[in-house]
Amino acid sequence: MFKKFGKFLIYFFTQFGLATEMIKDSVFWFFKSKLEISQTLQQILKIGVESVPVILMTGLFVGMVLALQAGNTMQNILSEPLYIGLLVGFSLVRELGPVLTAFVIAGRAGAAVTAEIGTMRVTEQIDALSTLGTNPIRYLVIPRLIAFMVSIPILTLFSDIMGIFGGYVVSVEALGVPSHTYISDITTYLGIDDLMHGLIKAISFAFAIGVICCYKGLNTRNGAEGVGKSTTGAVVISMVIILVIDYFLTAILHAFGV
Amino acid sequence: MPLVYSMIKIENLKKHFGSKHILNGVNLEIKDGEVTTIIGGSGTGKSTLIKCIIRLLEPDGGKIIVDGQDITHLNNEFELAKLRKNFGYLFQEGALFDSLTVGENVTFGLKYLTDTPKSDYAKIAREKLALVGLKNIENLRPSELSGGMKKRVSLARVLATNPKVILYDEPTSGLDPIMSEIISQLILDLKHKLGVTSVVITHDMKSAFEISDTLAMLYEGKMQLVASKEEFRRTQNPYVKQFIAGSAIGPIQMKISD
Ligand SMILES: Nc1ncnc2c1ncn2[C@@H]1O[C@H](COP(=O)(O)OP(=O)(O)O)[C@@H](O)[C@H]1O
Ligand SMILES: [Mg+2]
Numbered sequence: 001m002f003k004k005f006g007k008f009l010i011y012f013f014t015q016f017g018l019a020t021e022m023i024k025d026s027v028f029w030f031f032k033s034k035l036e037i038s039q040t041l042q043q044i045l046k047i048g049v050e051s052v053p054v055i056l057m058t059g060l061f062v063g064m065v066l067a068l069q070a071g072n073t074m075q076n077i078l079s080e081p082l083y084i085g086l087l088v089g090f091s092l093v094r095e096l097g098p099v100l101t102a103f104v105i106a107g108r109a110g111a112a113v114t115a116e117i118g119t120m121r122v123t124e125q126i127d128a129l130s131t132l133g134t135n136p137i138r139y140l141v142i143p144r145l146i147a148f149m150v151s152i153p154i155l156t157l158f159s160d161i162m163g164i165f166g167g168y169v170v171s172v173e174a175l176g177v178p179s180h181t182y183i184s185d186i187t188t189y190l191g192i193d194d195l196m197h198g199l200i201k202a203i204s205f206a207f208a209i210g211v212i213c214c215y216k217g218l219n220t221r222n223g224a225e226g227v228g229k230s231t232t233g234a235v236v237i238s239m240v241i242i243l244v245i246d247y248f249l250t251a252i253l254h255a256f257g258v
Numbered sequence: 259m260p261l262v263y264s265m266i267k268i269e270n271l272k273k274h275f276g277s278k279h280i281l282n283g284v285n286l287e288i289k290d291g292e293v294t295t296i297i298g299g300s301g302t303g304k305s306t307l308i309k310c311i312i313r314l315l316e317p318d319g320g321k322i323i324v325d326g327q328d329i330t331h332l333n334n335e336f337e338l339a340k341l342r343k344n345f346g347y348l349f350q351e352g353a354l355f356d357s358l359t360v361g362e363n364v365t366f367g368l369k370y371l372t373d374t375p376k377s378d379y380a381k382i383a384r385e386k387l388a389l390v391g392l393k394n395i396e397n398l399r400p401s402e403l404s405g406g407m408k409k410r411v412s413l414a415r416v417l418a419t420n421p422k423v424i425l426y427d428e429p430t431s432g433l434d435p436i437m438s439e440i441i442s443q444l445i446l447d448l449k450h451k452l453g454v455t456s457v458v459i460t461h462d463m464k465s466a467f468e469i470s471d472t473l474a475m476l477y478e479g480k481m482q483l484v485a486s487k488e489e490f491r492r493t494q495n496p497y498v499k500q501f502i503a504g505s506a507i508g509p510i511q512m513k514i515s516d
Contacts, residue, residue: 116357124353127314131347132415133339133370 019215022137026145029138040143047109047144048151055155056162058104062096063088063163067170071177081175085185088167093190093198097160098152099246102205105152106238110213113144114234117217118227126218136218145210152206153199160198197258201249208245209238263290265325265423265455266311272319273306280306282479283320288472293449293456295466297501298476299510304459305350307476308425311457312345313338343371346421350428350459352412354400360387360411361396367419386414391440405432413441417448424448426458430465438465445469463502467491475501477510 070087074080117140120126129136164186171177216234220226266288273281280303288294296304309315311322313329322330324341332338354363364386365379374382383396390410400408409432416424429445430438442465448454460466466473467487474484475498482497483490493499500508 119356123351123356124349125355127309128347128349128353128355130314130338131312131342131345132367132419133342134366135335135339 018219019211022141022215022218023211025137026141029135030142033135033138035146036139036143039139040146043143043147044150046112047105047147048155051105051108051151051155052158054104054108055101055159058100059097059159059162060166062100062159063092063166063168064170066091066096066163067167067175071171071175075175081171081177083185084167084171084175084177085164085182086189088171089164089186089190090194092163092167093160093194094201095198095246095250097156097163098198098201098205099242101152101156101159101202102209102242103239105148105155105206106209106213106235106242109148109151110209110238111231111235113210113213114217114220114231115227117214118220118230121218121220122223122226141210141214141218144214145207148206148210149203152209153202156198156202193258197253200253200258201246204245204249205242208241212238212241262292264288264323265290266457267323268307268311268320269323270320271307271310271317271322273303273310273315273317279479281310281317284476284479284481286474286481286484288455288457290455291449291453292471293445293458293469294472294474295458295460295470296474296476297460297463297466299501302476303479304476305427308347308427308457308459311425312342312347314347344422346416346419346424348409348413348416348424348426348429350431352400352408354408354412354415356400358400359396360398360400360403363400363411364396364414364418366415371419382418383414386417387411389417389444390414391437406434406437409433410437410441413444420452421454423455423457426456426460428459428461430460430462438462441465442469463504477501 066088067084070084071081074082074084117126120140126136126140129139168179168182171182172179213234216230216237220230222229264287266286268284268286268288271281271284272279284307286294296307298304306315310317311324313332316333317330320330321328325344327341329341332341354360355366358366361380361383364383368374368379368382380396387393387395390413392407392410392414395403395407395411400411403411409429413426413429424445426445430441433441445456445458446469449456456469458466458469467490470487472484473487473490475482477497483493483495485493490498490502496509500510
């Protein structure tokens with residue numbers, strides 16, 4: 001039992017070390033060489049632009065369900081649906097917008113990144129890049145890291161806006177909250193620091209997803225079966241790490257008053 | 259006999275994966291401007307050996323000297339890139355980039371390894387594809403090609419950068435007899451017209467005897483015999499005799515269970 005746990009710890013820290021190595025290489029190549037602009041734009045298109053519809057949909061319904069839950073709870077406690085805008089706005093912008101956006105992107109684009117890089121690894125395309133004079137980190141990892149870090153914060157904003165709109169529709173149409181009450185709840189209480197709180201989270205999640213998914217892809221072994229394993233692994237690890245980072249960032253940001 | 263310069267010198271080379279010792283003291287000299295052929299059963303480590311030469315793998319022991327430079331543990335990315343500039347590597351399964359067209363695949367190395375202006379790319383792609391018997395396929399994707407065609411496109415990609423040393427991993431496997439002969443002739447042409455140094459892994463004994471200046475047989479981690487083709491034909495070495503004859507009876511016992 002202890003032996004197994006020890007083995008797991010060794011495995012975990014080895015992987016962590018190797019992933020850190022990849023981050024180091026990425027930083028090195030980012031400053032040492034010209035950015036692959038067309039690759040980067042292509043990845044922003046695939047990871048960001050193509051994810052817009054699903055993000056709008058999830059954002060909308062999360063906002064709606066938040067308003068419904070908050071409304072029903074307030075109705076039960078205070079016999080009146082008060083502070084709905086406030087509750088919807090805070091939960092979305094500080095917490096659910098960044099987290100759910102990161103989850104959706106990890107599942108949608110992160111999986112695709114790992115599968116693509118993993119397939120390239122097992123079919124020796126990564127080795128071919130090296131023999132043709134291109135560093136795989138420079139050509140594959142950096143464009144994807146940038147694409148995640150540009151896309152996720154912007155998608156988070158989209159998700160926030162859709163969510164607040166969804167909350168508005170439910171509050172006004174279903175719960176009978178006056179429209180100006182909902183809006184003034186949000187404009188009075190929600191500040192720029194809440195937005196920053198959410199965006200710092202979004203960028204951190206994006207970095208984590210990019211590193212995990214590229215790393216898992218680059219370290220794929222054992223053919224098609226290995227690609228499947230890496231891909232599910234990358235998504236699961238990304239989701240767990242997102243929640244872990246979320247907790248600690250919330251604590252840290254709160255301590256700094258953001 | 260004139261003294262021929264050793265382009266690549268391999269001394270007591272060792273490589274293992276986990277507990278599997280694949281190369282166990284390989285010695286081989288590859289002479290400038292000659293064709294050296296490596297034969298040996300599947301899984302004996304032929305690919306592993308030539309991957310060590312361009313340092314896609316790092317040896318565990320011994321030495322590799324390329325053009326006077328010890329590259330055994332060369333790990334500086336820029337030094338490695340300089341080394342690879344002179345090399346071409348034909349991958350066993352082609353390793354074409356799935357996401358690019360045939361034309362983009364063929365010219366991929368030009369951007370990173372040469373100063374060729376972009377305006378010449380189309381012409382180079384056409385020329386190199388013609389050398390391997392292909393025409394008008396620049397706009398297809400690798401997934402639209404047969405196995406043999408992929409192999410030949412991959413060879414065109416190697417030829418595009420005009421390397422001084424080419425490492426071929428089974429260049430004629432999967433090709434029909436006529437196409438195999440064309441590729442064998444091409445390897446000889448490159449030697450005679452451009453003085454290219456070649457290392458060819460092959461199972462095709464007809465091609466091996468046609469193109470080689472030197473043959474080398476790898477068995478159980480070591481070279482059984484390194485000699486001219488005349489000596490290979492006359493040898494009494496039972497391992498080599500059995501392999502050339504393709505006989506199931508002899509000292510080499512294939513492990514069917516593998
Ligand atoms: N990256 C690797 N990790 C683990 N084992 C490997 C790796 N590459 C090759 N091998 C093993 O090394 C042996 C030799 O492989 P290879 O050099 O491809 O043989 P050959 O080209 O002669 O058929 C095989 O048993 C193969 O399974
Ligand atoms: Mg092989």
